[in-house]
Amino acid sequence: MATTNPLISGGVLFSSLLCLLFCSENACAYEGRVRGETMETHHQQHSHVIKISDLLPAPVCSTSTSTPKGNINAKTLLKVVHKHGPCSKHGSKQKAKNHTPTQILLQDQSRVEMIKSRLTNASKGDQVQGSKATIPLHSGHSLGTGNYIVTVGIGSPQKDFSLVFDTGSDLTWIQCQPCVGSCYTQQEPIFNPSKSSSYSNITCKAKECSSLKSAPFIATGCTSSTTCLYAIQYRDQSYSVGYFASETLTIKSSDVFHKFMFGCGENNDGLFGRTAGLLGLGRYNISMISQTYKKYGGLFSYCIPSTSSSTGYLAFGHKGNTISSEVKFTPLLVNSKYPSFYFLDLIGISVGRDKLPINESVFATSGTLIDSGTVITRLQPSAYSALRSSFRQSMSSYPMADALSILDTCYNFTGYDTITIPKIALNFRGGIAVDIDGTGIMYVRTIDQVCLAFAGNSDAGNIAILGNSQQKRLDLIYDIAKNRLGFGPGGCN
Template structure:
């Protein structure tokens, strides 16, 4: 803990007022299957050193030299292989999924409508499906590999199982518990069953513990809870992990067999690993696009804590303890801190407000006053140098860069804690391509007091979550 405390005031070097954005010639700005054609070059390259991306195959997972299990973390486009008529079509689909996810979080984390995952209301879904990032995990003995959606805001781990009364289509064969020597149903009167968020939904006729998990986009899973063995690549199998074996499941999870919950609760994988993982994991989110490389998900604490990272305290919402909140205290644009009302990002005693980190949300949401100040400062710094473009979906600050070889945009900084530790975001985490040379600021106003740090702002930054000691680290390296 002392090491963490010493690092809370460590700052990433602040980037200069403006960064240079270069559009590579010969790249198709509207190619739906390629990542953004923007390439970012900083005036002072010492501020952000862009490490070469490490590419993994879709089934890649391994054990690191230090013995910690590591998984390739894949964006949904890389898993589904889906192509879109245009970049705009792809981004409109993302916006639709994003809206459903945010509505779910706002409803679940609102003090007036607090609900748990288990037994919560199933609402109308959307056709685009669920989940933004996936991993490949071996389930059972012998292990059968399955794609699982990664969700930092969920606790229950579950997969679709045979026999299946209602199942959606997945990429791999359905898991057959009868073929696994390590599958053991959990009795409904056991302590594990009572640990389910919100309590168990009851007992099956066999006496096994039943569970039900519902998500805000209309997806849900129902089945029995079981103890099973999970294998991460060539790492040592982890025995006795409580997972849901879903016999009734609805949702388009882009071919995934289920979900890997990484929340702060006791039923998540991190919570169940306990001392084996030290209550810690780190991840790096891959960029969007079907041909983008993979990110990584590593369980356990690195003995050599990264020096130079921005370490900030994690905050826990007593009303919804599964989510990871961070103590955001301010915003900056172009090296200048914005004059915002004190307490604008505070987590209240009744569980309202606050800033939650979420891998399932793409665009960062801010309270309306904070977003307006950020948007206006960003646009004011650019001035009339760049032509504006009409807003696209929820993104209202857009520019037509189709005729430019390079442009300059202001930096955006996030300030945390009392000491004001600052994380300055790379330009690639600020602007997203909407097609036709149009780029939009990837922030939006929240419909409530809740703020969400989305995955566009997290992409390419090594993030370490140490729930045992109550800290999260950003950087210092990119990935």
């Protein structure tokens, strides 16, 4: 590493950045049933009966093992945990005030605003100009709400690090010594590249640096010794600045990738939940998915657990040629202006047995993204209005509660052991109807404030975002080679 470090002399100032993301009232949600259909049959087919206890995280980690349930025979499987839950080694050391449901929703809105900003500006990052660059010196906030983490190995000898996995980011980065500007507190010791025999800085003349320079939302530059620099800053002022480098990446013990390109951040700030950095699962050429394409064929899948006290998985590759017939595929849309993001063609929503009266053009106008880091699904205003109206009508027997931040349809379930809520299905191009798991329909602050886990955008032109609450217990299979996304049932419990 260079002894004179340009990163400390200010750092980096730039804008444009992270992410993706993603009518009338339905007055007949439960009217006009087929004659002879009983209420019991109706509930079985069109409703979820949920134990209140299933909505609440347990104080200890579940001992059950989550696997892809036969939907896909993955080559490599990593355990996914919620970074603030009891299954995470970071969970017990979190400050509760930063991770209340209300705070999480505020951070979630910050991530959505960041995504909207990126889509609006649609530009590359600025240039980092060595000693002339400046970096924000005030404390950053959360990287949106990248709630779910995995553990990978970096360096030779291998050191294990917990990273937020993010389908809305391309660059993988970790904190590195020396912290010439600042480093936030993380659980594992900060990576020291001088103690790894496989670490190497990338020069500005290398083709790898050129790839970084063309990546969206990343600022680049050079040191006086022509070493490639990167800087990534998020809308909420979280940031990472450092050297663009190559290193050995180990996924489990069997899959080793030499000369893996990543960011070695020596100036970082933000409330990253004591994780070491970020694993970029976007589709641009510097992402982990692109760099491991020869091994995994551009195929990965994950399952978000139902609560923070249970585990899910992140899987790579596929052994054999068969994927379960239960998996339903819809096209992954490609937008050359936003090469990192995963777009879907959402065309409708159903509540209970009824398809909501929403014209397909409502969704087509702004489009839809799927994002692992957004918590609450965002919908176009008229689509959300129709969903809310139908849901409220079907829940009219339960007492309502005050709104919670961006969530305006909340209930007081004090005294209930079980509740019955209507099923919600998202309809995608290709005749695909995806049932949302019951635990993904409601967002819980306390038992007397349990809310519908959807929100409306402020403008009809804002993109819809399929958040991770609605992804719970689904085996989501990203098949980049065939430009399709699969929804498999029963991914994790």
